[in-house]
Amino acid sequence: MTAGTGNTxxxxxxxxxxxxxxxxxxxxxxxGPSADPDAANPTKILVGLVGMxxxxxxxxxxxxxxxxxxxxxxxxKILIGLVALAVGVGGAYFFFYFLNMLVEGLPGRLSRGLMxxxxxxxxxxxxxxxxxxxxxxxxxxxxxxxxxxxxVGLDNYREVLGSDAFQSAILNNILWLIIVPAVTVLFxxxxxxxxxxxxxxxxxxxxxxxxxxxxxxxxxxxxxxxLVYQFDPANEDATGLLNAIWRGxxxxxxxxxxxxxxxxxxxxxxxxxxxxxxxFAMILLSSAIKGVPEDTLEAAxxxxxxxxxIFFRVVIPQIKGTIITVFxxxxxxxxxxxxIVYVLTDGRDKTQVIANLxxxxxxxDSQSGxxxxxxxxxLIAVTPxxxxxxxxxxxxxxxx
Amino acid sequence: xxxxNRRRLAAIxxxxxxxxxxxGCLQDxxxxxxxxxGTAGFADxxxxxxxxxxxILGAYGGDEKANFxxxxxxxxxxxxxxxxxxxxxxxxxxxxxxxxxxxxxxxxFFPQPGGLLELAAQxxxxxxDTFLDIGTLDKTLVPGLLDSVRLSGDPSGDDGVEGAxxxxxxxxxxxNKSLIWxxxxxxxxxxxxxxxxxxxxxxxxxxxxxxxxxxxxMAWNADQATGWVGTDWIEQFVLTLxxxxxxxxWTSHAIPFNDPQIVSAFDEFGKIAKTDGEVYGGAQTxxxxxxxxxxxxAFKNPPQCMFERQGSFEISFLPADIQADLDNEVGVFPxxxxxxxxxxxxxxxxxxxxxxxxxxxxxxxxxxxFLTSDKFGAEWAQAGGWLSPxxxxxxxxxxxxxxxxxxxxxxxxxxxxxxxxxxxxxxxxSGTFWTGMVDWIQGQSSQDTTAAxxxxxxx
Numbered sequence: 015m016t017a018g019t020g021n022t023x024x025x026x027x028x029x030x031x032x033x034x035x036x037x038x039x040x041x042x043x044x045x046g047p048s049a050d051p052d053a054a055n056p057t058k059i060l061v062g063l064v065g066m067x068x069x070x071x072x073x074x075x076x077x078x079x080x081x082x083x084x085x086x087x088x089x090x091k092i093l094i095g096l097v098a099l100a101v102g103v104g105g106a107y108f109f110f111y112f113l114n115m116l117v118e119g120l121p122g123r124l125s126r127g128l129m130x131x132x133x134x135x136x137x138x139x140x141x142x143x144x145x146x147x148x149x150x151x152x153x154x155x156x157x158x159x160x161x162x163x164x165x166v167g168l169d170n171y172r173e174v175l176g177s178d179a180f181q182s183a184i185l186n187n188i189l190w191l192i193i194v195p196a197v198t199v200l201f202x203x204x205x206x207x208x209x210x211x212x213x214x215x216x217x218x219x220x221x222x223x224x225x226x227x228x229x230x231x232x233x234x235x236x237x238x239x240x241l242v243y244q245f246d247p248a249n250e251d252a253t254g255l256l257n258a259i260w261r262g263x264x265x266x267x268x269x270x271x272x273x274x275x276x277x278x279x280x281x282x283x284x285x286x287x288x289x290x291x292x293x294f295a296m297i298l299l300s301s302a303i304k305g306v307p308e309d310t311l312e313a314a315x316x317x318x319x320x321x322x323x324i325f326f327r328v329v330i331p332q333i334k335g336t337i338i339t340v341f342x343x344x345x346x347x348x349x350x351x352x353x354i355v356y357v358l359t360d361g362r363d364k365t366q367v368i369a370n371l372x373x374x375x376x377x378x379d380s381q382s383g384x385x386x387x388x389x390x391x392x393l394i395a396v397t398p399x400x401x402x403x404x405x406x407x408x409x410x411x412x413x414x
Numbered sequence: 415x416x417x418x419n420r421r422r423l424a425a426i427x428x429x430x431x432x433x434x435x436x437x438g439c440l441q442d443x444x445x446x447x448x449x450x451x452g453t454a455g456f457a458d459x460x461x462x463x464x465x466x467x468x469x470i471l472g473a474y475g476g477d478e479k480a481n482f483x484x485x486x487x488x489x490x491x492x493x494x495x496x497x498x499x500x501x502x503x504x505x506x507x508x509x510x511x512x513x514x515x516x517x518x519x520x521x522x523f524f525p526q527p528g529g530l531l532e533l534a535a536q537x538x539x540x541x542x543d544t545f546l547d548i549g550t551l552d553k554t555l556v557p558g559l560l561d562s563v564r565l566s567g568d569p570s571g572d573d574g575v576e577g578a579x580x581x582x583x584x585x586x587x588x589x590n591k592s593l594i595w596x597x598x599x600x601x602x603x604x605x606x607x608x609x610x611x612x613x614x615x616x617x618x619x620x621x622x623x624x625x626x627x628x629x630x631x632m633a634w635n636a637d638q639a640t641g642w643v644g645t646d647w648i649e650q651f652v653l654t655l656x657x658x659x660x661x662x663x664w665t666s667h668a669i670p671f672n673d674p675q676i677v678s679a680f681d682e683f684g685k686i687a688k689t690d691g692e693v694y695g696g697a698q699t700x701x702x703x704x705x706x707x708x709x710x711x712a713f714k715n716p717p718q719c720m721f722e723r724q725g726s727f728e729i730s731f732l733p734a735d736i737q738a739d740l741d742n743e744v745g746v747f748p749x750x751x752x753x754x755x756x757x758x759x760x761x762x763x764x765x766x767x768x769x770x771x772x773x774x775x776x777x778x779x780x781x782x783x784f785l786t787s788d789k790f791g792a793e794w795a796q797a798g799g800w801l802s803p804x805x806x807x808x809x810x811x812x813x814x815x816x817x818x819x820x821x822x823x824x825x826x827x828x829x830x831x832x833x834x835x836x837x838x839x840x841x842x843x844s845g846t847f848w849t850g851m852v853d854w855i856q857g858q859s860s861q862d863t864t865a866a867x868x869x870x871x872x873x
Contacts, residue, residue, distance in 0.1 A: 378841065379845055
C-alpha cells in the first residue's frame with residue numbers, strides 16, 4: 015500500500031515549480047528537504063509509515079512473547095514487567111515519532127490540518143474500543159435472550175420494568191439521588207466555610223481529617239460501617255457502635271440494616287457515601303470560596319450586610335458554578351452506587367439499587383439480556399445529567 | 415534523479431512491509447487444543463501447559479486453606495508440581511467472571527453442581543471420563559454423588575447439548591449436613607437422651623425449654639450468601655417428611671416448588687424457627703449473626719441454647735477451646751427420621767467438586783487424579799473439618815470420635831441426597847431460595863414464600 019502511494023505520488027507529481035499550488039495536486043518532488051515548506055516529502059511519509067508498522071509489529075510481538083515464551087525472560091515476572099514497561103513507553107514514543115514524521119511529510123496545509131487529529135486518533139481509537147464498542151454491544155444484547163444467542167425484542171425491558179425488584183431499586187435510586195448529592199454539597203459548603211474561619215493550622219488539620227475518608231475504598235468503608243451497624247442480641251455485649259450508643263441511651267438493640275420502614279436502612283447506607291464524598295466536595299468548594307474576591311465582601315460589609323446575608327447573597331452566587339459541578343459529580347456517582355449495597359445488605363430488606371440488581375442479574379442469575387436492559391436504562395438515566403454537565407462546563411469556560 | 419530516489423525508497427518500503435507482513439506475529443506454542451487426540455483436552459484455559467504449575471481457585475480461606483495446603487504438600491514435593499491456590503469467598507461469582515474473561519484457573523472447586531454444570535454446558539470444563547477411571551470412582555465413592563455432576567440433556571440433534579450425559583466434576587470433600595450438634599457436658603448433665611424420631615426431638619425441645627434454655631442455636635448471616643442455612647433446614651424437612659424420591663422430584667423441579675408437601679415442610683420448620691422461645695434471639699438475631707458464630711451461646715455457662723442443625727463443617731466453626739477438647743465438649747447425632755426404623759435415615763449431603771478447566775495440562779490432570787482419589791486428604795482429615803467422599807478412605811486419619819461418627823453416618827445412610835439448593839438452577843438455589851428464606855423467617859408466609867420462589871424458577 016505504501017509502495018502504491020509512493021508510485022501514485024510519482025506519477026501525479028507532474029507539475030513541478032508552481033509557486034502556490036493547491037495541495038492535492040502539488041507534489042513538488044525532491045527527496046531531500048524542499049525549498050517549499052508546503053510541498054510533500056515522500057521520504058518522510060515513507061519512513062514514517064514503515065516506522066509505524068515496524069514499531070506496531072515489534073510491540074505486538076513483544077507482548078505476545080510475554081505470554082507465549084516467558085522462558086525468554088527467565089520466567090521472571092519482574093523482568094517481564096520491566097521489559098513491558100520499556101516496550102510500552104518506548105513503543106508509544108517511537109510510534110508517535112513516526113506518526114509525526116508521516117504527517118509532517120504530507121503537503122503543508124494538509125499536514126497542519128491533520129496534525130492534531132493524528133495525535134488524538136490513538137486516544138479516540140482506545141475510547142471507541144473500550145467505551146463505545148461495549149456500550150453499543152450492551153444495547154444490542156439488551157434485546158437478546160439470557161445468553162445472547164437470539165433476539166427477543168422488548169421482552170427484557172418488559173420483564174425488567176415489570177419486576178418488583180426493579181421498581182424497588184428505582185425508588186431507592188431516586189431516594190439516593192434526592193438525598194446524597196444535596197447533603198454532600200451542604201456539608202461540603204458548611205465545612206469549607208467554617209474551616210475558612212479557622213487559623214491556618216486548624217484549617218489544614220480539620221480539612222485533612224474530613225478529606226481522609228476519600229482515601230478509603232468503597233468496600234473498605236462499607237466493611238467499617240458494617241461494624242458500626244452491627245447487631246447483637248440484648249443479653250450480649252454490643253459490639254456495634256450505633257447499637258452501643260442506642261443501648262446506652264436506653265433503647266433495645268436494633269438490627270439497623272433491616273429497618274426498611276422509612277427506608278432507614280437505605281438512609282444509613284447513604285451516610286457512608288456522604289461520609290466518603292464530603293471531603294471531595296469540601297476541597298473544591300473551599301478553593302472556590304477562597305477565590306471569591308475580597309473587595310466584593312468588603313463592599314457588602316460597607317453596605318451594612320450581615321455575615322449571613324453576605325454568605326447567601328455574595329458568596330453563594332459566586333461559587334454556584336463549583337456547587338453545580340460537585341453536585342453533578344456526586345449525582346453520577348450515586349447513580350452508579352453498588353459496592354456499599356453489595357457489602358452491607360446485597361439488596362435484602364428493600365435496599366436494592368440498580369447497579370446491584372444488574373450485578374445479581376448478570377452474575378448470579380446469568381441473565382445477560384435482562385442485565386443489559388438494566389444497564390441501558392441506567393445509561394438513559396445518566397445521559398441527561400451528563401449533557402447538562404457538559405453544557406454547564408462549557409458555560410463556565412466561556413464565563414472565564 | 416529525484417524520481418529514481420523515490421522509486422528506490424518506494425521499493426525498499428514495499429519490501430520492508432512485505433517482510434513484516436510475511437513474518438506475521440508470534441504463534442501460541444500450545445494453541446493446539448485437542449488436536450488429534452479425540453475428545454481429550456477440549457476445555458482449555460490461557461495458562462501455560464506442562465510448566466509444573468497448577469492454579470486452583472476455591473472458596474476455602476483461613477484454617478481450611480491452611481489445612482488444604484498441608485494436604486497438598488507431600489504431593490507437591492513428590493511430583494514437583496507447584497500448586498498455587500487462590501481463595502475467593504465469592505467463588506460462585508468469580509469463577510463465572512474469570513471463565514467468561516478467558517482467565518479460568520486450571521482447577522476450580524465448586525461448592526455446587528449447579529454452577530459446575532452451567533459452565534460444563536458451555537464447554538468450559540473437561541469431562542472427567544477423559545482422565546479419571548469412573549468405574550473405580552463409582553465403587554469407592556459414597557453412593558449418589560457422581561450422579562449430580564452428569565450434564566443432563568440430549569447430546570444428539572441440532573439443539574442437542576454438546577457433551578451431555580458425561581460427568582464434569584469429581585468430589586474431593588464430603589459434607590454430611592443431617593447432623594444435630596449439642597454441648598455434650600450440659601446435655602449429659604441434664605440427663606437428656608438422643609432422640610430417634612421427630613416426635614422425640616419435639617418432646618425433648620419442650621423439656622429443654624422448661625429449664626429456661628432456648629432449644630435452638632441458629633445463625634444465617636453469610637453476607638451475600640445469607641439464607642443458605644435456612645435452605646438446608648427446609649431440605650432436611652422435605653427429606654425427613656417425604657423421603658428421597660419426593661426430595662429429588664422437588665430439587666429437579668418435577669414437582670413445583672410450592673407443592674403442598676413442600677409448603678408443609680416450611681410449616682413444620684416454622685414450628686421451630688418462627689415460634690417464640692424456640693430459637694436463640696429470634697429472627698433478628700438469626701439473620702444478623704454470622705453462620706460460624708451460631709454455637710457460641712451454646713458453650714456459655716449455663717448454655718443459652720442447646721441444639722444446632724448444621725453440616726459436618728460445624729467443627730471448624732466451634733470456638734478454639736471447644737475444638738481442643740472436641741470429644742468431651744461436643745456431641746452430635748443424625749437428624750432423626752420421621753418414624754423409628756432399623757435403617758439409618760437418608761442424609762442430606764454435599765460435596766465440593768473439583769473441575770478441570772485445562773484439559774491440555776498434564777500437571778493439572780495429575781493434580782485432579784490426586785485430589786479425587788482416596789489417597790488425598792489424610793493431613794486435612796487429621797487437622798479436622800474434612801471428610802473424604804470415599805468409603806475406602808482410611809478412617810484412622812480422622813482425629814476424633816466425633817468425626818468418625820459423622821463419617822459413619824454418611825457411609826451407612828440408606829440414601830445420600832445432594833444439597834437441594836446446590837442442585838437447583840443458580841438463580842433459585844443461590845438466589846431466590848436464599849433471599850426467600852430471609853423473607854420467610856422475617857414473617858412472610860410459607861405459601862407466599864414458596865410461590866415467589868416457584869415464580870422465579872427459570873422457564
